[in-house]
Amino acid sequence: MTAKAKIALFQCRWCLFSPADQEWVDTQLPENIHLTKTPCTGKINPLYLLNAIQGGADGIMISGCLPEQCHFKTGNLAARRQLEEFNDFLHYIGYEKERVHFLWLDLQDRGIIQKELAAFEAELEAMGSTQHLATRVMRAEGGENA
């Protein structure tokens, strides 16, 4: 892979308790990371993930809060049930499981997200880009469904 791995980052707006970390995410994210801030991980629809993948993301990181620390009490639990299953499901049809990364942060955590993102990026670059799951391109004339 020549270009840097493209990462779609879905971040719960409550999970980075330290202003410094949030500031970093808001202003200093590298260009290859696309940030989508959500009110809670519970807001993240599996369709968001699919859209990111079909839009050409090499990997997806979801950062949220630990159990019992959710701003909305159970949002993260609902998210985990759905998104984990969605990831399993994508894996079942041939998408690498490692390309979706969950980062559950403790309120005490500081400076974790930077390290995790760097590690995830390195991991994705080692894996290379994937042909699995189509992105939005036209099919050539005379193909199966021409």
Added chain:
Amino acid sequence: MPDINALKLEAKRILREGIVDVVVGFKPGDSPLHPQPAFFRNEDEVEELIHNGLCKNNLANYLTRLPKQEKVGILVRGCENRSVNSLIVESQKERDDLYLIGIPCEGIIDWRRIVEQAGEHISMVEDNESEVTVHAPTGVNSYNRFDLLHESCQRCLHRNPVSADTLIGDPVANGSLELATQKVKNFESQDIEARYAFFQKEAERCIRCYACREACPSCYCTECFVDHNTPRWTESGATPAGMQGWHIVRAFHQSGRCTSCGACERACPMDIKMTYLTEKLNHDMREKYNFECGMDAETKPPFQTVTLDDKNRFFVGGGK
């Protein structure tokens, strides 16, 4: 096979006694291969009622399409009964407005298999316990019934209605969990390339007619995510991304709501395999949450119920 006269008597009785306004069942179609769903509103109409192995639709589908205030009598097999329960859980229908006539089911015959074996010109199909006799111009032939069954019926787990008001016919033996999960396990044991190749081959034959959606009792949204255009969730054309997106999300929306009836696959004009997707989700619901959709009319599917007990399993699937 259910005794058709007993079925008619029961349908007539509930109409006569005013227990229901309409009975949903099947009537003969133009071709013996295609019985049609039908709505019987008086005793005379019930004379047309039939029920055999070629009745391929999931009748629970019509519950959300009939006027809300109507009391409905419906013929249910195992899968249809569970679909009805699932709709009750999702507040689409009140149990008190329903009268379920249960029919133990020995599987739905795939009409395409009959056509493959005996050609298009079929004049009559006799459906017996273990054999199906097909009358065609080329001759009269009998086939093993199990071989002609639709795939999802061959591995069906719950063949008897689970909460019918009356049961017409004797209960049949239920399927085995081992057989029911065989397909998913076989598919999972393949490597990632093979799995994707299969998914791609199947999904990209799609013509986006949405017969799978319309045939499914759980797909009752007024506006489907593919019809939505602000925002656009997935491409609406027959492009690889659009077709894959449709198949992924259609199946995923069924997680914990699918009763493995296989109506989607039977409706597909392009013979696309779809149940391997929903079976996987059903399998996971069973393994992770010990949940089987539609076994009663109270239990909510796992995605609607979250408990703090979940935290013990929180980091399964990634994270620190």
Added chain:
Amino acid sequence: MNLILPKIDLPDLLQSWRKKFTVFLPQKLERFSHFMPLDDANAEILEQPHNTRIPPKALFLPMTEALVKFTRFGTYDDAELEVSPRIVFGMRPCDAQAVQLLDTVFEQEQYTDPFWVKRQEKTIRIGLGCHVPCANGFCTTVGYGPFSKDGLDILLTDLGDSFLVEVLSESGKTLFENLHEASEELKNQAKEIQHKAHDAMPIAFETENLKEKIEQNFKSDYWDEVSRSCLGCGVCTFLCPTCFCFDIVDEVQRQERVRNWDSCMFRIYSLEASGHNPRPSRIERTRQRLSHKYAYWLDQIGLIGCTGCGRCVSYCPVGLDIRAMLRQAQSLPFEVSHAE
């Protein structure tokens, strides 16, 4: 011009066409047949007893095609369409007839569709008559037949060991150069086969006054009755060789304006931006589908917009049968109009 083509020579002939043309012919895809381009490997000629699952209209009006490519900065270009010369081999007469009907839609005086025209011009259509009647077709009922020649450049008749080649147009002539003229005996044999096939197709319903009956019973309960079990999927329209509705959509992420097949059986087909839907239920949508084929086409070009291929009958998920619907429509009351 009637020529004779031994079946044994057909594979070589098809291969020789490949030098100049892309040859589409029905090949096996899963459990059905589908028009696919011929390559070296799959020279096997499929003796399909009936139609392909997807009608060959898809070769002229693809399910999805780009019309315009645009950029985020407001500039745009028409999509370029390169079509190499092609041969469609083994089209059934009902499908060829349907493509000809669609010409009247896409090649009108004021409005011509450049994509459709370009594909048409570059295509030679070789038809294969149906000597075995199909179970759900009703071509003779709607005024066509298993050996209709409309819309074809060449019609083949299966004579057992060979095909009788009827050359119907100039462009068809060049394809069969080294063939012998058929003997009178064989010509007569072919005629007999054609007549037999024609007679073997039963008349499924009467078409007389059907248009008046449909039009005058616009508000009849009949429509409710026939559409009651309809699911509202697009099988009947997408597999129909004469359905041509399309939807133009901007695929913003891909920066293309595309045209996709659309179906009058879908809820969003007639949904307006205000939220009002002039065809709110399946009753109105079913009425639209039947009326279009059996009344509105007649108003526009004087022909029934259905060629009786029978696909909608075979593949309807709930077993709805257009033949039965129209038989029922024949019993509707109507008045003869004296205006004409």
